[in-house]
Amino acid sequence: ESQERMAVVVAPQDVEQFLAYAKEENLEATEVAVVTEEPRLILEWRGKDIVNISRAFLDTNGAHQEADVEVEMPKEEDNFFKKIELPKVADALQKNDNKSAWLAMLADLNVCSQKGLVEMFDGSIGAGSVYMPYGGRYQLTETQSMVAKLPVLKGKCDTVTMMSYGFDPYLSSWSPYHGSVYAVLESLSRIVTAGGDYRKVRFTFQEYFRRMSEDPKRWSQPFAALLGAYSAQLGYGLPSIGGKDSMSGTFEDIDVPPTLVSFAVDIAKEKDIITPELKKAGDKLVWLRIETDNYDIPVYEKVMDQYSKFTEDIHSGKIVAAYALDRHGIAAAVSKMAFGNGMGVKIEHDVDARDLFAPAFGDIIAEVPADKVSELGITYTVIG
Numbered sequence: 084e085s086q087e088r089m090a091v092v093v094a095p096q097d098v099e100q101f102l103a104y105a106k107e108e109n110l111e112a113t114e115v116a117v118v119t120e121e122p123r124l125i126l127e128w129r130g131k132d133i134v135n136i137s138r139a140f141l142d143t144n145g146a147h148q149e150a151d152v153e154v155e156m157p158k159e160e161d162n163f164f165k166k167i168e169l170p171k172v173a174d175a176l177q178k179n180d181n182k183s184a185w186l187a188m189l190a191d192l193n194v195c196s197q198k199g200l201v202e203m204f205d206g207s208i209g210a211g212s213v214y215m216p217y218g219g220r221y222q223l224t225e226t227q228s229m230v231a232k233l234p235v236l237k238g239k240c241d242t243v244t245m246m247s248y249g250f251d252p253y254l255s256s257w258s259p260y261h262g263s264v265y266a267v268l269e270s271l272s273r274i275v276t277a278g279g280d281y282r283k284v285r286f287t288f289q290e291y292f293r294r295m296s297e298d299p300k301r302w303s304q305p306f307a308a309l310l311g312a313y314s315a316q317l318g319y320g321l322p323s324i325g326g327k328d329s330m331s332g333t334f335e336d337i338d339v340p341p342t343l344v345s346f347a348v349d350i351a352k353e354k355d356i357i358t359p360e361l362k363k364a365g366d367k368l369v370w371l372r373i374e375t376d377n378y379d380i381p382v383y384e385k386v387m388d389q390y391s392k393f394t395e396d397i398h399s400g401k402i403v404a405a406y407a408l409d410r411h412g413i414a415a416a417v418s419k420m421a422f423g424n425g426m427g428v429k430i431e432h433d434v435d436a437r438d439l440f441a442p443a444f445g446d447i448i449a450e451v452p453a454d455k456v457s458e459l460g461i462t463y464t465v466i467g
Contacts, residue, residue, distance in 0.1 A: 219423020362421030
């Protein structure tokens with residue numbers, strides 16, 4: 084583990100300036116090596132060579148290992164995107180009882196307010212926070228990302244850092260591949276709804292899987308999950324620049340769900356940031372729906388097109404609040420948007436009741452002033 088140490092390669096003419104910068108920041112920096120044409124690693128100590136080995140040997144990592152993988156495919160009859168995961172919600176919908184379905188959704192432990200837990204942690208350390216974990220006059224609309232100004236010694240700074248995460252254990256348990264694809268998308272959508280530009284995002288992934296063995300099926304989960312995350316990175320043209328993994332999530336016969344959490348980080352200007360609580364009576368709620376293919380995978384080009392336009396609509400003042408949807412659908416999202424300022428929401432009758440409660444990762448609900456709706460660049464449906 085070397086979180087506090089970094090190796091930096093610089094041109095010979097830049098060494099002195101780099102060391103001066105490090106000294107300004109009170110960081111210890113030492114020139115330790117020089118890059119050579121000859122592909123060998125040579126270490127000297129007290130005038131003697133104590134290591135002298137070939138680069139080719141290092142490239143093998145000392146030992147060659149292989150593992151067979153048998154990927155277990157998700158079952159179509161259990162398709163996560165075509166069922167309502169909460170039994171009480173599903174039962175109420177079968178009886179056309181939308182009110183009971185709505186209340187059951189809000190009562191679920193994954194949806195209900197976690198304010199007591201969240202406020203145990205100080206969201207204002209350094210006084211750089213742009214918004215608190217809960218927003219609105221009543222501080223009841225939960226935010227979906229962290230936004231804080233860069234700390235500067237003197238003067239003012241309008242540059243902010245942003246961070247969000249994405250992961251759903253229920254989706255990942257059905258299909259680790261889809262779970263990772265949508266973890267990446269969920270983290271991305273939460274940056275976009277706060278006013279960040281998805282094109283500047285970099286990811287870091289945290290992975291946690293059951294203990295591996297020589298059983299090819301045990302390797303299915305990490306293989307499928309990493310393939311999904313890799314596919315999403317290629318699809319958006321955005322890299323993961325860090326991460327941490329563990330394959331020790333087994334106790335006797337109990338395994339952790341296949342876990343790949345995507346964290347998205349971004350930079351933006353403070354003036355471009357918006358918050359999710361509803362702002363004004365009479366504004367319209369619009370629904371941005373992402374396009375998916377026959378395998379329930381996002382059509383990456385279409386997502387990027389819509390997210391780019393969404394960012395432009397925020398920056399031009401056409402969108403004043405936004406919330407990224409997840410497994411819990413529209414009902415939970417608009418409720419949370421309404422709580423912060425004690426406002427109400429009227430859903431139009433042509434919205435399918437099932438759509439209110441169905442998973443909708445990557446979709447966004449946005450609040451738009453009534454006179455700005457026709458000016459939106461995104462493709463949308465007015466829902467209320």
